[in-house]
Amino acid sequence: MRRLAAILSWILLLAGVAAAIGIATGNFPKSASAPPPEAGQSAAEPGRLPFAGFPIDMPRTIDFDLDANTMNQLSDREKIDQKRDWLLYTVVVDSGISADAVNRGLYDLAPVRHGYMRHVARFEYGLTRSCVLGEGEVIALIPQNEPKKRADDLAHIFDEARKNLGTVPAQLIVFEYVLDGEDRATVTRRASVSGKDMLQAAAGYYEATISSAADLEKFMGSIDDLVYARIEDNGLRIGGRKLAGSEYRNIRVEDVAAIWQAEEHIHKALDDFREKWEARARQFNSTYGVSHPYGSQAEYSMAFQEQVQKPHDDEEERLKLVNGSGFSLDPAYDYDGLASVLEKPLLDVYQASKIELRSTLLYGAAVAKAASLPELLAVAKVPEAMLTEAVSALRGHPRAAASPSSRRTFPSITRGLGKGAPSSGLLSGLNPDDFLSATPATQASTRPDELPFLRLSEQCKQLARQGDPAAELAARIFETLNIKYRFQAARYDGPLNGTEVGMVLYLHRSARQDVGSGLRSLHTLLSDSGL
Numbered sequence: 314m315r316r317l318a319a320i321l322s323w324i325l326l327l328a329g330v331a332a333a334i335g336i337a338t339g340n341f342p343k344s345a346s347a348p349p350p351e352a353g354q355s356a357a358e359p360g361r362l363p364f365a366g367f368p369i370d371m372p373r374t375i376d377f378d379l380d381a382n383t384m385n386q387l388s389d390r391e392k393i394d395q396k397r398d399w400l401l402y403t404v405v406v407d408s409g410i411s412a413d414a415v416n417r418g419l420y421d422l423a424p425v426r427h428g429y430m431r432h433v434a435r436f437e438y439g440l441t442r443s444c445v446l447g448e449g450e451v452i453a454l455i456p457q458n459e460p461k462k463r464a465d466d467l468a469h470i471f472d473e474a475r476k477n478l479g480t481v482p483a484q485l486i487v488f489e490y491v492l493d494g495e496d497r498a499t500v501t502r503r504a505s506v507s508g509k510d511m512l513q514a515a516a517g518y519y520e521a522t523i524s525s526a527a528d529l530e531k532f533m534g535s536i537d538d539l540v541y542a543r544i545e546d547n548g549l550r551i552g553g554r555k556l557a558g559s560e561y562r563n564i565r566v567e568d569v570a571a572i573w574q575a576e577e578h579i580h581k582a583l584d585d586f587r588e589k590w591e592a593r594a595r596q597f598n599s600t601y602g603v604s605h606p607y608g609s610q611a612e613y614s615m616a617f618q619e620q621v622q623k624p625h626d627d628e629e630e631r632l633k634l635v636n637g638s639g640f641s642l643d644p645a646y647d648y649d650g651l652a653s654v655l656e657k658p659l660l661d662v663y664q665a666s667k668i669e670l671r672s673t674l675l676y677g678a679a680v681a682k683a684a685s686l687p688e689l690l691a692v693a694k695v696p697e698a699m700l701t702e703a704v705s706a707l708r709g710h711p712r713a714a715a716s717p718s719s720r721r722t723f724p725s726i727t728r729g730l731g732k733g734a735p736s737s738g739l740l741s742g743l744n745p746d747d748f749l750s751a752t753p754a755t756q757a758s759t760r761p762d763e764l765p766f767l768r769l770s771e772q773c774k775q776l777a778r779q780g781d782p783a784a785e786l787a788a789r790i791f792e793t794l795n796i797k798y799r800f801q802a803a804r805y806d807g808p809l810n811g812t813e814v815g816m817v818l819y820l821h822r823s824a825r826q827d828v829g830s831g832l833r834s835l836h837t838l839l840s841d842s843g844l
Contacts, residue, residue, distance in 0.1 A: 363409035367488070367502035375403060375498045386427055393492065394438060395426050400498060401442040401454050404488050410446060418444045443470045449483030449508065457489040457501070462558035464516065471511045472540040472554065482508040517555040524548035530566045537561045564814075571814045575638040575807035583634055590625045597621050630760070638807030640818035645802035648761040651794060652707035655700065655766075659685050666793040668786075676782040686787075693776055693783035695769070703766040770795060 367373055377396060384392060401422070405415055422444075423434035430436075442454040451474045455466040467485060474482045487503040512518050519535045521528060522545065536553025543550045597620060601613060608616075654665045663670055673681050683689040687697045770791035776784030809815035 364404075364407055364486075364502060365409070366407045367404070367500065369502050369504060372499050372501045374493075375400060375500055377496045377498070379496055383425060383427075391426050394436070396492060396498060397440075397442050397454070397490075398422060398424075398426070398437070400488075400490050400500060401444060401452070404452055404454060404500065405444050405446075408446060408452070408486075414447060418446055441466050441470055443474060445474060445478065445482075446486075449478075449480070451482045451485050452488065453485040453506075454488045454490060454500075457491050459558075463489075465556050465558040467506060468511065468516060468518075468554055468556070471506075471508065472538075475541070481512065484508055485511070512552075517557055518552060519555065520550065520552040522548045522550050526566060529569070533563060533566060533569075537563060568812075568814050571809065571812045572638060575809050579635060579638060579807045582632070583636070586629065586632065586634060590621070590628075593625075594621050635806040638809055640806065640809065640815060640822060641804050642801040642822050643804045644799055646707070646761070646763050647798045647800070648707045648709070648763070651763075651766070651798040652704050654794060654798075655686060655704050655707075659683055659689060662686060662790060662794075665797070666790045668790065668793070673786060676786045680783045680786055683783075686790075689783055689787055690773075693773065693781055693787055695772055695776065695784065695787065699765070699769045699772065703769045706762040706765040709761040766791070767795070 377399065384395075387395060402419065402424070405418060408415075410418075421435040423430040423436065426436055440456045444452045446452060451470065453467055453470045455463060455470070458466065467487065471482060471485060485506040485508070487506060489501050489503055491499045493499055510516060512520075519532070520541070521532045523529050523532060524547065528548075532551065532553065535555065537556045537559075539551060539553045541550075541552030594617075597617060601608070601616060605612065605616075654662060657665075660670065663673070679692050680689065683692060686700060690697060690700060770788060773784045773788035773791060777788045803810075803819055805815055809818070
């Protein structure tokens with residue numbers, strides 16, 4: 314109820330926002346001296362002039378009556394974004410359109426940026442705000458800026474509205490704002506901009522029909538941002554914009570080709586894999602009914618799991634199939650190194666974990682006497698089998714597989730393939746050995762796996778939280794070893810490895826990680842130095 318009351322309070326507050334414009338300066342217009350509606354502008358409600366409180370080129374001061382309880386729940390960034398939202402509300406309410414039209418235009422803009430509103434509203438970020446009024450009109454609220462950046466802000470709002478509306482907006486009704494300190498802003502209405510003008514070369518817009526690689530190369534050399542595309546009878550019609558306020562290093566036709574070929578390779582591999590296993594499933598289904606005419610549904614499901622589903626899952630994991638091209642730095646392990654240190658005497662484990670032997674006396678006499686990890690875990694009452702499984706998994710040795718119920722079943726295989734004997738017996742030319750020779754269900758793939766080790770570490774942490782000193786030492790050892798033997802490995806989705814596109818993705822991701830790591834190190838250094 315408190316949230317509902319807060320929302321209703323904001324709605325009532327916003328209803329009076331327009332009336333508060335200019336109070337601080339005392340120069341609110343008292344007569345009908347506001348300009349008449351511009352050509353093509355939506356008619357306001359009877360008796361109301363559109364934007365009467367915002368004569369063109371006349372700055373208006375907006376005071377924010379900030380409620381401490383509301384603002385304290387927002388970060389500094391959110392407070393600034395919140396003020397931009399309220400400025401948009403102010404401008405829209407003064408547009409003269411009906412309350413119903415205001416509701417339609419701002420239905421998904423939250424009156425306050427509190428977390429509980431995220432599920433029912435849209436939080437807009439950045440320097441600009443916009444609202445579609447209808448009749449092809451779009452309010453464009455932009456920061457007061459130098460001409461080139463102003464042009465880019467207007468282009469961003471126009472292109473976004475064109476994409477969302479599916480048509481060219483008739484005009485942009487432009488408002489510039491300046492945030493003056495904590496509780497005040499200045500908003501100035503400027504001359505509206507025609508939508509047709511935004512599609513001219515003077516606005517940085519360029520459009521072309523692409524029917525060859527040369528056409529694409531010419532187009533890409535002329536724009537910074539792709540904003541429009543339409544398939545026509547004579548080719549692909551695309552539009553783009555050259556940004557005036559920023560310089561960009563554009564991608565090349567070769568880069569587009571690399572991404573395109575990667576996508577083609579990925580989807581061909583997916584199609585081939587799906588067709589292969591759908592055929593395998595059909596073959597199994599056809600022959601099983603003949604060879605097991607009196608088999609139960611449970612027997613059929615078990616046989617399908619062992620002879621089709623599991624080989625399918627193992628091959629998919631081995632092939633590392635993906636749905637699209639991309640890149641990431643994924644955590645990986647020196648599996649052999651980690652497995653080897655877990656099998657060493659406890660003194661060597663301490664050395665690898667950078668734990669001084671004398672410090673182990675703090676954990677009690679029983680802990681200090683332990684000579685190996687199994688002995689230490691025995692003191693902590695952690696089953697030695699967990700350590701054995703962890704070492705075996707790190708070395709990639711076969712282990713017991715998950716139960717069939719815990720594995721994922723692919724609809725592409727099982728859809729429409731229920732139990733039943735075919736009317737014509739075995740398919741022509743079918744060799745059952747080609748698909749009935751399956752890996753036993755009790756054996757999993759032999760890829761090294763860190764999960765049992767992480768489960769062991771987590772088990773020790775849980776016991777440590779209960780006050781067990783041996784478990785606390787073991788958890789400390791495992792956490793240190795986890796950090797020592799873990800690293801970031803490049804993973805390319807699709808054949809981008811060795812291409813310039815792949816290298817750009819790698820350098821971008823690495824730079825982001827290095828900067829973050831560097832900032833954290835700098836923060837630690839400054840904190841330690843008392844600065």
